Every structure is written in structure tokens, then in C-alpha cells.
Amino acid sequence: MTADRHTDHDYAAALVTLPLMGPARLLAVLRAWPPDEAWQRVLTRRVMADGDVADACRPDPAGVAALWAQAARTSDPTDVGARHRAAGVAVRVLGRPGYPDVLAEDHQPPAVLFSKGSLQHLEVPRVAIVGTRRCTRYGHDVAHRLGRELAAAGVVVVSGLAKGIDGAAHEGALSVGIAPPVGVVGSGHDVVYPAVHRSLWRRVAEAGALLSEAPLGARPEQWRFPARNRIIAALAQAVVVVESHAAGGSMHTVEAANDRGRPILAVPGPVVSPASAGTNRLIGDGCTPALDTQDVLVALGLDAPAPRRAGATQQQQAPVAPDGPAAAVLDALGWAPATLDQLLGRTGLRPGPAAVALAELEAGGWVAASGGWWERTGISV
Amino acid sequence: MIATIPSATLLGVDGRPVTVEVHVSNGLPGFTIVGQPDAACREARDRVRAALLSSNMDWPLKKVTVNLAPSGVRKMGAGLDLAIAVGLLVASGQLDAEAVVGHAFLGELGLDGSVRRVPGLVPLVDAITAPTVVVASAAAREAALVGRHIVRAVATLTELLEALRLLTPWPDPPPTPPAGPAPPAPDLADVRGQHLGRFALEVAAAGGHHLLMTGPPGSGKTMLAQRLPGLLPPLTRDEAVETTRIHSAGAMALDALIERPPLRAPHHGASAVALIGGGHAWMRPGEISMAHRGVLFLDEMGEFPAVVLDALRQPLEEGVVRVCRANAAVTFPARFLLVGAMNPCPCGEAGSPGACRCSDGARARYARRLSGPLLDRFDIRIAVSRPDAPDLLAGPAGESSATVAARVMAARKLAHQRFVRCNAELTGADLEAATKLEPAASRLLEHKLRTGALSARGLDRIRRVARTLADLDGGAERLTDEHVCAALELRSAVPVAEAA
Numbered sequence: 001m002t003a004d005r006h007t008d009h010d011y012a013a014a015l016v017t018l019p020l021m022g023p024a025r026l027l028a029v030l031r032a033w034p035p036d037e038a039w040q041r042v043l044t045r046r047v048m049a050d051g052d053v054a055d056a057c058r059p060d061p062a063g064v065a066a067l068w069a070q071a072a073r074t075s076d077p078t079d080v081g082a083r084h085r086a087a088g089v090a091v092r093v094l095g096r097p098g099y100p101d102v103l104a105e106d107h108q109p110p111a112v113l114f115s116k117g118s119l120q121h122l123e124v125p126r127v128a129i130v131g132t133r134r135c136t137r138y139g140h141d142v143a144h145r146l147g148r149e150l151a152a153a154g155v156v157v158v159s160g161l162a163k164g165i166d167g168a169a170h171e172g173a174l175s176v177g178i179a180p181p182v183g184v185v186g187s188g189h190d191v192v193y194p195a196v197h198r199s200l201w202r203r204v205a206e207a208g209a210l211l212s213e214a215p216l217g218a219r220p221e222q223w224r225f226p227a228r229n230r231i232i233a234a235l236a237q238a239v240v241v242v243e244s245h246a247a248g249g250s251m252h253t254v255e256a257a258n259d260r261g262r263p264i265l266a267v268p269g270p271v272v273s274p275a276s277a278g279t280n281r282l283i284g285d286g287c288t289p290a291l292d293t294q295d296v297l298v299a300l301g302l303d304a305p306a307p308r309r310a311g312a313t314q315q316q317q318a319p320v321a322p323d324g325p326a327a328a329v330l331d332a333l334g335w336a337p338a339t340l341d342q343l344l345g346r347t348g349l350r351p352g353p354a355a356v357a358l359a360e361l362e363a364g365g366w367v368a369a370s371g372g373w374w375e376r377t378g379i380s381v
Numbered sequence: 382m383i384a385t386i387p388s389a390t391l392l393g394v395d396g397r398p399v400t401v402e403v404h405v406s407n408g409l410p411g412f413t414i415v416g417q418p419d420a421a422c423r424e425a426r427d428r429v430r431a432a433l434l435s436s437n438m439d440w441p442l443k444k445v446t447v448n449l450a451p452s453g454v455r456k457m458g459a460g461l462d463l464a465i466a467v468g469l470l471v472a473s474g475q476l477d478a479e480a481v482v483g484h485a486f487l488g489e490l491g492l493d494g495s496v497r498r499v500p501g502l503v504p505l506v507d508a509i510t511a512p513t514v515v516v517a518s519a520a521a522r523e524a525a526l527v528g529r530h531i532v533r534a535v536a537t538l539t540e541l542l543e544a545l546r547l548l549t550p551w552p553d554p555p556p557t558p559p560a561g562p563a564p565p566a567p568d569l570a571d572v573r574g575q576h577l578g579r580f581a582l583e584v585a586a587a588g589g590h591h592l593l594m595t596g597p598p599g600s601g602k603t604m605l606a607q608r609l610p611g612l613l614p615p616l617t618r619d620e621a622v623e624t625t626r627i628h629s630a631g632a633m634a635l636d637a638l639i640e641r642p643p644l645r646a647p648h649h650g651a652s653a654v655a656l657i658g659g660g661h662a663w664m665r666p667g668e669i670s671m672a673h674r675g676v677l678f679l680d681e682m683g684e685f686p687a688v689v690l691d692a693l694r695q696p697l698e699e700g701v702v703r704v705c706r707a708n709a710a711v712t713f714p715a716r717f718l719l720v721g722a723m724n725p726c727p728c729g730e731a732g733s734p735g736a737c738r739c740s741d742g743a744r745a746r747y748a749r750r751l752s753g754p755l756l757d758r759f760d761i762r763i764a765v766s767r768p769d770a771p772d773l774l775a776g777p778a779g780e781s782s783a784t785v786a787a788r789v790m791a792a793r794k795l796a797h798q799r800f801v802r803c804n805a806e807l808t809g810a811d812l813e814a815a816t817k818l819e820p821a822a823s824r825l826l827e828h829k830l831r832t833g834a835l836s837a838r839g840l841d842r843i844r845r846v847a848r849t850l851a852d853l854d855g856g857a858e859r860l861t862d863e864h865v866c867a868a869l870e871l872r873s874a875v876p877v878a879e880a881a
Contacts, residue, residue, distance in 0.1 A: 132735075134734075134735060134737065134738070135734070135735060136734040136735035137734060139735070163741075243735070273735055273736075274735055274736045275734070275735030275736070276735075337733050337734045337735065337736075339577070339764045339766040340577050340763075340764070340870055340873075341574075341575065341577035341578065341764065341766050341768075342766055342769055344576035344577055344580075345574055345576050345768065345769050345772050350580075351576075351577065351580045351867045351870065351871075352850065352854075352863040352864065352866065352867040353863060354870075355863070355866035355867040355869065355870040356862060356863050356866045356867075358866075358870070359825070359866050359869075369873065370734065371725070371744075371764075372595065372725070372763075372764030372873060373733060373734055373764070375734060
């Protein structure tokens with residue numbers, strides 16, 4: 001029985017590694033036949049006998065079948081399975097035990113899922129926090145706070161482990177040990193992308209779960225990310241977009257969530273900020289604005305809408321408000337990134353006092369600098 | 382018969398005296414030049430012959446030998462033509478030897494007998510010990526800049542001979558064109574906004590600190606750089622003579638001493654030799670020497686080849702550049718203020734968070750075009766941003782160059798009291814003594830050092846800039862936290878994530 005299950009999963013994993021095998025084709029193949037039979041048919045080029053498979057392989061089913069047969073002859077399913085087991089990656093096949101129910105119910109489920117960590121985390125309420133890789137300090141801080149506060153409220157944060165908003169949300173969720181986050185990535189488990197998130201990948205996999213539709217060794221090719229985004233949308237019960245450019249990749253996730261009827265929330269930003277152009281547009285189109293964690297909990301049905309406390313979204317970390325030149329500099333900075341030159345122009349301060357004021361504000365956690373740009377921190381982290 | 386005529390040739394930015402010896406004797410007619418002439422110099426034979434014939438002189442049908450002494454120095458260019466022609470006339474008996482005593486000759490001959498100017502006249506004339514120097518009329522003013530000689534200017538060989546034979550008086554030098562008002566130097570008052578940029582210029586000028594500006598296209602980097610020479614103190618007499626010699630050797634046609642610090646802005650296509658100096662026969666001063674005592678502005682610094690930029694490091698440190706070739710080694714002065722400008726990233730949004738479309742990798746690749754050691758030479762690194770609209774339209778005009786230059790001058794005087802020209806030259810114990818810290822400033826730097834935000838080398842640079850800031854503030858003996866904070870800010874726009 002156990003050996004039998006292994007073989008079945010080995011065949012499924014081997015099917016994923018075939019060239020030109022996208023999510024739609026894989027789903028068609030595995031809906032038509034069980035994995036072992038599908039593999040035999042691939043080897044003998046009888047895989048196009050099913051109309052749905054041939055449809056998925058348009059425009060050249062015969063060519064695809066030939067390519068698959070050629071690749072399959074040099075591939076050993078047992079070996080593919082063994083490599084995944086050795087790497088600690090579980091292979092989960094649609095319709096078999098161990099496959100998450102929430103994805104099985106989806107209309108575009110990944111036919112094979114590679115996972116690290118425990119899928120028990122998918123049993124609790126889940127929220128996707130997504131956004132641009134090129135975020136501002138404000139977006140980073142808001143994503144971090146949402147991740148932290150949602151995790152503290154027992155909500156699992158689902159995101160894509162990319163740079164920017166995704167990474168900040170994961171970090172925030174990891175910083176409290178209550179509901180560990182779930183990451184959905186576009187490349188194979190052994191191809192860490194972006195490389196700077198190596199430690200974050202490991203920590204998410206250890207504390208929560210790391211999912212991928214791609215087998216070991218799969219490069220982060222561009223087409224994988226929209227496909228990855230549909231899994232995030234399918235997993236989450238609500239999607240929060242923290243910052244997105246007008247035509248950013250987060251909009252794929254929003255579309256996918258829309259298809260599935262998931263509530264979408266967007267964090268408003270300054271109208272002059274390109275990084276908030278997409279989210280502000282979403283709010284204009286009727287999305288619920290996410291002003292704080294409670295808004296997200298309400299969307300999940302975990303909390304009743306409460307009258308908003310006056311000043312609830314104001315600076316909460318301020319033990320002592322800055323005064324003197326520091327206050328003037330903070331006012332002049334506003335919520336868009338600015339250079340020292342712009343701050344001097346707006347405040348009329350001389351460079352010496354302005355530099356002292358910025359140093360004070362930085363020490364107090366009010367502002368942060370990167371590459372010559374000053375930004376106001378959203379929330380103290 | 383033999384004639385001996387003094388002249389000079391150019392090596393780097395220095396003139397070397399050359400004695401032209403012409404020997405005419407019976408034998409198979411022929412003409413030989415010996416004593417390391419280069420190709421242009423060897424061709425003198427054809428020019429001199431045609432010029433003599435055009436001027437109704439005789440070409441001796443005898444054996445002529447021209448020796449250029451000392452033979453160890455390579456003779457460059459056509460500047461010895463005139464001396465060879467005069468020597469030939471004396472040696473062949475067409476001109477009295479007495480007539481040329483005490484005269485040196487510097488000029489190229491045309492086939493029609495006209496006399497042309499030669500490059501590098503200031504160092505050439507400077508090398509001549511004879512009391513009288515004869516040059517082309519076009520070059521009379523440049524030759525007179527040295528001021529030690531009687532300068533005679535002639536337009537043709539005929540004119541020269543008649544004057545030497547005392548048949549006519551020496552021709553008057555061409556009249557000096559009426560000195561119109563000098564074209565106004567670009568003034569700092571024209572710059573709107575750019576509060577940080579103006580401040581950085583002032584500090585760079587006062588302390589002699591190299592300045593790197595990063596900013597998007599159209600933010601005003603070039604406009605700022607062009608105004609830096611106007612803030613520097615005018616050259617002293619000695620510096621002016623030195624600068625004038627270099628520019629003359631660099632083949633610039635000069636009419637007067639260079640009294641303002643020069644600005645050189647070579648295009649990024651410049652080769653290493655063009656920038657550093659050298660060349661094959663003619664060891665020419667490069668752009669960095671032409672910028673001696675002034676400003677070298679490298680726009681689009683990231684576009685210069687890395688080899689060319691790294692060649693700047695040694696001259697930046699030593700103030701001179703030694704160029705060695707197989708047959709000569711030359712030292713060029715090169716003490717300049719380096720101003721670099723570059724875009725922070727390929728998209729031009731200057732890495733503005735959320736707006737810049739470049740990946741971290743693309744930005745890092747762009748920034749890596751400046752090597753760490755070169756980047757480290759810049760005491761001041763600022764981000765220049767496009768000015769806010771109100772500054773451009775309605776902002777008050779800024780201070781004029783003259784106002785700022787006065788403060789710069791005062792700060793430089795304080796540096797002179799520390800026995801350096803400017804604070805950027807402070808090192809070791811002198812730097813230690815000149816940059817005592819207030820307790821608050823000391824705590825701040827300790828914190829930066831402990832957190833690794835500052836290296837020991839970076840610390841020295843921060844202290845130098847802070848010293849300049851204090852000097853501009855009136856020269857308090859101890860540096861305050863304000864000076865240190867501002868110095869740190871002036872070094873914060875680092876294109877790469879490297880330790881300051």
C-alpha cells in the first residue's frame with residue numbers, strides 16, 4: 001500500500017518535470033488517467049487519446065507528445081521521487097490523500113503540489129497580503145504591521161515570498177509565534193528566488209508551510225508568477241493589496257481573487273506615490289479600504305464592524321512627539337520619499353541643523369534613509 | 382663654416398634648451414640633421430630649403446650638417462625650423478654672425494617663407510637664456526608672458542633678415558585687441574533651488590574636497606559644477622605662471638596669464654592618455670594637468686571606461702602624474718578638484734523608493750562602474766534632485782558667487798594657519814589636532830563606528846569635512862554635533878551599499 005502510493009506520487013512528480021508541461025496540461029493529463037497510466041501513455045505517445053489533453057496541448061498535440069515521449073525515455077520516476085523525498089519536499093497529488101481540501105475545491109487547482117512544512121496551517125482563517133516588489137518604506141511598514149497583527153489574531157498570512165511587500169508581510173507574521181505564515185513560490189524548492197530571501201524561505205518552511213507548483217530545479221521563469229498568484233488567491237479567504245503600481249503583478253492576484261469571489265481590500269496611499277497608484281485605483285473601483293487590521297478581520301467575518309475610534313490610525317508609537325526643527329523636518333517630509341535637498345528647500349533650514357534634526361528623527365524611529373532618500377516610517381517596527 | 386644658434390624644444394610641460402649647430406663644407410651636396418630629431422623635425426630640411434628659395438636666398442650646393450645638441454633629448458616638432466634657417470644663412474655666409482649674437486629663434490617655416498607660431502611657447506621661451514627671442518608675430522603676446530626676454534616678432538623670413546641686417550627696424554608686434562569685458566563667469570545666483578547642491582559646492586571649494594553628485598538627468602549637476610571655479614580663490618602669481626605653462630604646452634593659444642582656476646570637462650569618450658597625459662613623441666599634458674589648480678568635471682562618470690577612471694587614483698593622491706615611455710619620463714603637475722556627476726540608475730528616477738523601475742541588481746551594476754577606492758576619494762557625495770516647482774518659479778534668487786567666494790576665502794585662510802592649502806590635505810597628527818570634538822559630536826561618531834556605519838578611513842574624511850564646515854561657521858576650535866551630522870549627510874548619497 002505504502003509502496004504503491006509512493007510510486008503513484010513518483011509518476012506524478014515525473015510528469016511535472018516534462019518540458020512544456022504547464023498547469024493546465026498537467027491538470028488535463030491527470031484528470032484523464034491515474035499517474036502511472038498517464039506515464040505509460042506518455043512513453044508510448046498515446047497521451048493525446050483524451051480530447052481534453054489534446055485541447056490543452058494546442059496548437060501542436062503531436063509535437064508535444066513526441067517531445068514528452070523523448071523526455072520521458074530519459075527520465076526515471078523513481079529517481080525523481082527519491083530526489084524530492086531526499087530534499088524533504090512532499091509531493092501532493094490532486095484527488096489523493098494529503099492534498100489540501102481548499103485547493104481541491106478550486107476551479108484551477110494545481111494538479112501536483114510540492115510542499116515543505118505542515119499543511120495544517122491551511123485549516124485556520126487565511127489572508128493573502130500582496131503587493132509590489134518595489135515598495136516604499138510606508139508600504140513595507142504597513143505590510144509588516146498587518147502581517148504581525150493578523151498573525152497575533154490567529155490568521156495565517158499567505159504571500160509570495162518576493163521582495164518588498166511579500167517579504168515584509170512574512171517577516172511581520174513570523175515575528176509573533178501564533179499563526180505561522182504560508183509562502184507560495186514560483187520556482188522549485190531548491191531555487192531560492194530572490195536569493196536575498198534565503199533565510200526567510202527557510203524560516204517560513206520551518207514555522208509554517210512553503211508551497212510550490214514547480215519541481216526541484218525549476219527556474220523562476222516569468223510565466224510561473226501569474227500561475228503562482230492564482231494559488232495564493234485560491235488559498236486565501238481575503239486578499240489585501242498593500243502597495244501596487246498601476247500595472248503591477250499584484251493585479252494578477254486581484255483578478256484571480258475576483259474570479260473566486262474572494263473579498264479584496266486595498267491599503268490607500270498618497271495620490272502622488274507611483275507605488276500606490278494601483279491600490280488607490282482599486283479603492284476607486286469599489287474595493288474596501290484596509291485602514292487597519294480590524295478592517296481585514298471584518299472582511300473575514302472574524303470581527304464585527306465597530307465604530308472607528310477617533311485617531312485610531314494615527315501615529316501610535318509616538319512616546320514623545322518631536323519638536324523644534326525636527327518637527328518642521330517631519331512635517332516637510334510628509335509621506336512621500338524626499339531628498340535632503342528637498343527638505344532644505346521646504347523647511348528653509350540650514351544643512352547643519354537639518355542634519356541634526358534628521359539624525360534625531362532617525363534615532364527615534366520616525367524616519368529611515370535609503371540611497372540618499374528619506375522616508376517617514378509608517379509604524380515603528 | 383659653422384654657426385651656433387640657440388633654440389628650445391618641448392618635453393612634457395618643460396622647455397629644454399637646444400643649440401642648433403650648422404656646418405657647411407665642401408663635398409657632395411647634401412643636407413643631414415642629426416641629434417634625435419622626430420619625423421616633423423627631420424622634415425625641416427624641405428621646409429627650410431623652400432622657404433629660403435622663396436625668400437630669394439641661396440641654397441648652398443655644399444654638404445650641410447645640422448646637429449641638434451644636446452643629443453640626449455628627443456627634438457619634437459617644427460619649432461626649430463627658424464633656428465636651422467638662420468644657422469644655415471650664417472654658416473653659408475649670407476648673414477653676418479655678429480648680427481645674430483644674443484638672439485634665440487622659435488618658429489615653424491612655411492614654404493613661402495612665412496613664420497608660424499609653435500605650441501608650448503611659454504615653457505619654450507622660459508628655457509631660453511639668450512636675452513632676445515624671435516617668434517612669429519601671431520605668437521608675440523604668448524612669448525611675452527614669461528617676461529624675462531626682449532621678444533621680437535616677425536611674419537616672414539625676409540622681414541627677419543632685413544631686421545637682423547639692420548636695414549629696417551624690427552616690426553612692431555601686432556596691436557593687442559581692445560580688452561573687452563571678460564565674458565561673465567557663470568554665477569551661483571542663476572541657480573534656483575539646489576539648497577544642498579549650493580552648500581556642497583561651498584564646502585568643496587572651501588576645503589578642497591572632491592565632490593560626487595548623483596542625480597537624474599536635468600537636475601542641474603552640470604550647472605552646479607560649472608559654478609565651482611568661480612568660488613575658488615583666484616590663482617596666486619606663481620600658480621598663474623605654472624598653470625599658463627601647462628596650458629601653453631597643451632597647445633592652447635594664449636594671450637594672457639591664466640588667473641582664474643580652469644575648468645576642464647572632458648567627454649566620457651576620452652582615452653586614458655588624453656586624461657592622464659603622454660603620447661608617443663610629444664608628451665602632452667592630459668586633461669587632469671590642464672585642470673591643475675582648477676576643477677576637473679567628469680559628467681556621466683559612470684560612462685567612462687573603468688581603466689580610465691582608475692588611472693585617476695594615483696594623481697588624486699599625489700597631485701602629480703608621472704608618465705613614462707621608452708624614451709622619456711615626464712612629471713606633470715595634476716592637483717585638481719575632482720567633480721563627478723552620474724545618474725544613480727539606468728531609469729533616471731534616481732532610486733526613488735516606489736518610483737524607480739530598476740532592480741537592485743541593475744542599480745548595483747550601474748554603481749559598480751565606480752570602483753570602491755575611487756569612490757572613497759570623494760569626501761562629499763550628494764544626491765541632487767530636481768528642484769521642487771515653487772523653488773524654480775517663485776523661489777528667491779540665491780546668493781551670488783562673490784558672496785560665497787568671500788566665505789570660501791576666509792575658510793581657506795584658517796586652513797593656511799594649519800600650514801595646508803585646504804583641509805582636504807590634513808592628515809595624521811595634524812588632522813587629529815585640528816579636529817577636536819565636542820562631547821556630543823564624539824558620542825555620535827562613536828555610535829556610528831560601533832554600528833559599522835563608518836570605517837576608520839571614512840572617519841578621517843568625515844572629520845576633514847566637519848573641520849571645513851566649522852571653518853565656514855567662523856572657525857570654532859572644537860567640532861560640534863551639528864558639523865559632524867552635516868558632514869555625515871554630505872557623504873550619505875552612496876551609489877552602492879558600501880561602508881562609508
